[in-house]
Amino acid sequence: MKLVFTKSNLTKAVNIVMKAVPTRTTMTILECILIDATTNVIKFTANDMELGIETIVEGDIIEKGKVALDAKFFSEFIRKLPDNEITLETDNNFIATIECENTKINIAGKSGEDFSYLPAIVKEKKITLSQFSLREVINQTLFSISMLDNNKLMTGELFEVSDNKLKVVGLDGHRIAIRNVTLEEHYNTIKAIVPGKTLSEISKILSTDAEAMVNVYFTNNHILFEFDNTLVVSRLIEGDYFKIDQMLSNDYETKITINKKEFLESIDRANLFIKESDKKPIIISIQDGSLKVNVKSAIGNFDENIEINKDGKDIMIGFNPKFLIDALRVIDDETVDIYLVNPKSPCFIRDKEQNYVYLILPVNFVA
Amino acid sequence: MKLVFTKSNLTKAVNIVMKAVPTRTTMTILECILIDATTNVIKFTANDMELGIETIVEGDIIEKGKVALDAKFFSEFIRKLPDNEITLETDNNFIATIECENTKINIAGKSGEDFSYLPAIVKEKKITLSQFSLREVINQTLFSISMLDNNKLMTGELFEVSDNKLKVVGLDGHRIAIRNVTLEEHYNTIKAIVPGKTLSEISKILSTDAEAMVNVYFTNNHILFEFDNTLVVSRLIEGDYFKIDQMLSNDYETKITINKKEFLESIDRANLFIKESDKKPIIISIQDGSLKVNVKSAIGNFDENIEINKDGKDIMIGFNPKFLIDALRVIDDETVDIYLVNPKSPCFIRDKEQNYVYLILPVNFVA
Known part of the structure; x- marks a missing residue:
């Protein structure tokens, strides 16, 4: 095999597939990038068996082969x-020679x-959206999933398509993050639970260009993202996702509008007074015109x-400051509306159109 | 006590004295900044008993006191x-109240x-140079000292003043870094070994402004840096520094000039082929017109x-790549001259005026 690349094309492609190379594994073949130029294109693949990425690299094939x-x-x-x-260049023993200027x-x-190639995916159920939107909804919800493996469902996010809406949901038992995206076309209903790790990696390689689109295909066991010259395939998490509709409510006793x-x-300042270990809440006291x-x-x-x-009743309620900080950080609006019921019930941070809904459970406190 | 600051003056002063706050200590008083406004100025002090920093802060004294x-x-x-x-503001029980806008x-x-104030230093032996020069000579030599405590002398740098020259030397048994600075005035001979930790911290707070000067005072046991509104005092390392003149030589068998x-x-590329554990050298082969x-x-x-x-003989010699990288990184010249004798003798990277001299010991290798 003999291939010629520009440095920029080569590094770009390697950076993409690297996202599917496991940091630790007992199977050394998984630590490799497969460079396949047996056809008329050069294809790089990496696959950690949960997540696989394949990308077509621009370059000249002087002699076909793979390594x-x-x-x-x-x-x-x-x-x-x-x-x-x-x-x-590679020889018959798969010794690779790399040359650039005076370096060899x-x-x-x-x-x-x-090497395990990506599984073949039947391209039936599909949605299309901009890479920018997909990246945004991932970054605006992924912080709220659980990092702990003891409840597998909480380590992923629900992707739910109905008609021209994509709803993305993450939750960890203390909070729920929901983002709704309007799609350009109308689709049949789809539900899938996508591993958080997959979403985290794909958000790093999606384009920031608002015009660039991504096709997302769903099967029973896999999700496939297709964009630019790249395919990303991931296993789905099996099971029925939590019935979050029961937890959401539009009733409230107190509504406030506050500068975000x-x-x-x-x-963020108040958080300095709380040590990880003592789990003290911050206490929010709402009265007419002021929040303390x-x-x-x-x-x-x-x-x-x-x-x-403020509309409605006065209230005093305790929160884990981290949950408020996480949600407020990913909201772009200058002011936010917060809906509260009582000191034992969740609060909701949401906009009028419910493009975003952040549910946060309160924490008991001693006044 | 009641004091009023602008945020920028306050943060600047705190960032300076923080450099002398130990990260770990059993004496909680050392983890504090002393804010002393008992006189007509506000003075912040921190002191880890090896290194002490004191800085005058701009601000209004409404009521004198300290905390x-x-x-x-x-x-x-x-x-x-x-x-x-x-x-x-502080009360009689040293409870401090900090207020800013709506935060209290x-x-x-x-x-x-x-609290341990800085030791009083007799200001006798003094040199003056620009803060920029002092920072440069520290950064250009400090990498070559030893991090290990088993030879205390190697954890510091020699500061040697003679006439209108300041020579700064660091070494770790495998290499020596020397920088010479010409001073504006002429001084008596001074020799002092300054702890690497002190030099590392002071290089972070020295100004990058070429006009700003620093006075450096030497006593038998201490060094005092005086600049802007700040005093930095450090203990010196006791003992006689290594006789490096014996190790330096201007003789050579091979001289090369190379693009730095x-x-x-x-x-840096070759270094990727060497794992920390196997300590392989890189091998440099010098012939007419080319270095391999x-x-x-x-x-x-x-x-x-x-x-x-190239001038002189062909040579083949092995090096620890890290030592070459460290020295080359801090040289600003476009080309460097390297002087070699034989594969067992140190090489020297130095400029004609000997503003810098880097000695690096070679490593044995099997050809």
């Missing part, structure tokens, strides 16, 4: 090469015979007043 | 405050009675040719 190369070394090495033409190296490759930046910065943020802890007392618009 | 506050919390908290006036906090302070960037990037960088390791083979100008 599997250690992903980490290959990626680090080509990054350090001069910005010029890079030649990759030999490294041992593998035949790639035992002021509220976020105040909670208060913490009393071993470190000291914190008090801050923020101007608000 | 010691937990440095880490105070620093983090004021950083998160809005960019506005900050009031610090109370934290427990300490009287500061048991090309050489550095080539070694070569590594043979378990990872593979690396070869690169770089054009050079």
Whole structure:
């Protein structure tokens, strides 16, 4: 095999497939990138058996062939090469020679015979949206899933398509994050639970260009993302997702409108008074025209007043500040509406159109 | 006590003294910043008993007094405050109240009675140079000292003043870094060994402004840096520094002139073929007009040719690539001259004026 790339095309492709290379594995073949130029295109593949990525790389095929190369070394090495033409050649023993300007190296490759290609996906159920939107909804919800493996369903996100709506939901037992996206076309109903790890990796390789689109295909066991020259396939999480509609409610006793930046910065300051270990809540006291943020802890007392618009009853309620910070950080609006019922019931941060809904459970406190 | 600061003056001063707050200590008073406004100026002090920093802060004294506050919390908290006036007030029990816009906090302070002020330094032996120069010579040599405590002398740098020259030397048994600075005035001879930790911290707070000067005072046991509104005092390391003049030599069998960037990037690439654990050297082969960088390791083979100008004999010599990389990184010149004798003798990277001299010991290799 003999291939010629520009440095920028090569590094771009390697950075994409690297997202599916496991950091730790007992199967050394999974630590490799498969470089396949047996057809008329050059295809790079990496696959950790949960998540697989395949991308077509621009380059010249001087001689067809394929080889599997250690992903980490290959990626680090080509990054350090001069910005010029890079030649990759292999011999019958899969020894790879890489040349660029005055640099020449030999490294041992593998035949790639035992490499797992991506599973074939039947392209039936499909939706199309912009890469930008997909990245946004992932980043605006993914923080609220659980990192712990003891409830597998909580480590993924629900993707629910109905008509021209995509709803993405993440939850961890203390909070729920929901984002709704309007799609350009109308679709049949689809429900799938996508692993958080997959969403985290794909959000890093989606384009920020608002015009660039992504096709998303669903089967019973897999999700396939197709964009630019890249395919990303992931297993789905099996099971029935939580019935979140029962937990959502539009009733409230108190509604406030507050400047998002002021509220976020105040909670961020208050958070310094809370140590991970003692799990103290911050206490929010809402009265006409003002919201008070208060913490009393071993470190000291914190008090801050923020101007608000209020409808309904006064209320005093405790929260884990982290949950408020996480939700407020991903809201782009200048002001946010917050709906409350009583100190034992969840609060909702949501906009009028319910493009976003953040449910946060309160924490008991001793006044 | 009641003091009023702007946020920027307060954070600047806290960031300076924080450099002398130990990350771990059993004496909680050392984790504090002493805020002393008993006179007509506001003075912040931190002192880990090896290194002490004192800085005068701009601000209004409404009521005189002093207090010691937990440095880490105070620093983090004021950083998160809005960019506005900050009031610090203490009561008779050293409870501190900090107010800024709508935020108000109370934290427990300490009287500061048991706080260790900086030792009084007799200002006799002094040199003056620009803060920029001092920062540069520290950054250009400090990497070559030893991090291990088993030879205390190697954890510091020699500061040697003679006439109008300051020589700064760091070494770790495998290499020596020397920088010479010409001073504007002439001085008597001074020799002092300054702890690496002190130099590392002071290089972070020295100004990058070429006009700003620093006075450096030496006593038998201490060094004092005086600049802007700040004093930094450090203990010196006791003992006689290594006799490095015996190790330096201007004789050579081979002299090359090489493009610094090309050489550095080539070694950086070659370094990927060497694992920390196997301690393989890179092998440099010098012939007329060309320098070859070569590594043979378990990872593979690396070869690169770089054009050079050569005087004298051909030579083949092995090096730890890290030592070459460290030295080349801090040299600003476009080309460097390298002097070699034989594969067992140190090489020297130095400029004609000997503003810098980097000695690097070679490593044995099997050709």
